[in-house]
Amino acid sequence: MTYVVTEACIKCKYTDCVEVCPVDCFYEGENMLVIHPDECIDCGVCEPECPADAIKPDTEPGLEKWLTVNADYAKSWPNITQKKESPDDAKDFDGMEGKFDKYFSPNPGSGD
Numbered sequence: 001m002t003y004v005v006t007e008a009c010i011k012c013k014y015t016d017c018v019e020v021c022p023v024d025c026f027y028e029g030e031n032m033l034v035i036h037p038d039e040c041i042d043c044g045v046c047e048p049e050c051p052a053d054a055i056k057p058d059t060e061p062g063l064e065k066w067l068t069v070n071a072d073y074a075k076s077w078p079n080i081t082q083k084k085e086s087p088d089d090a091k092d093f094d095g096m097e098g099k100f101d102k103y104f105s106p107n108p109g110s111g112d
Helices: 016-020 064-074 099-103
Strands: 003-005 026-028 033-035 055-057
Touching (some): 003 064
Antiparallel strands (some): 003 033
16 A cells, blocks of 8 residues: 545645655655655555645545556656645635646646
8 A cells, every 4th residue: 555645735735744754755746746656655644644635545446547646746756855835825725626637737846
């Protein structure tokens, strides 16, 4: 089992999770984070830290798309290990559905 970041992170990009990750397996895109599946040790400490409830165990049904998104973008986005300020409008997007098609960006973030 590994953990994956889902659509709920898009445009919210809270980084509370990276602060608690013992193996630094988070990678930063322009408007979301992903978890590198080969680096995640399945400890689960990140899941309850996410205010947007965007982190799920890969054993939940329907996460195949997100497993692919996490694995693919973790290869090209920079590593993030320190908490940053969330976007000013993060609360406006928290809980919104259909964010992938409207807002997902393949561009990398700045990392640490």
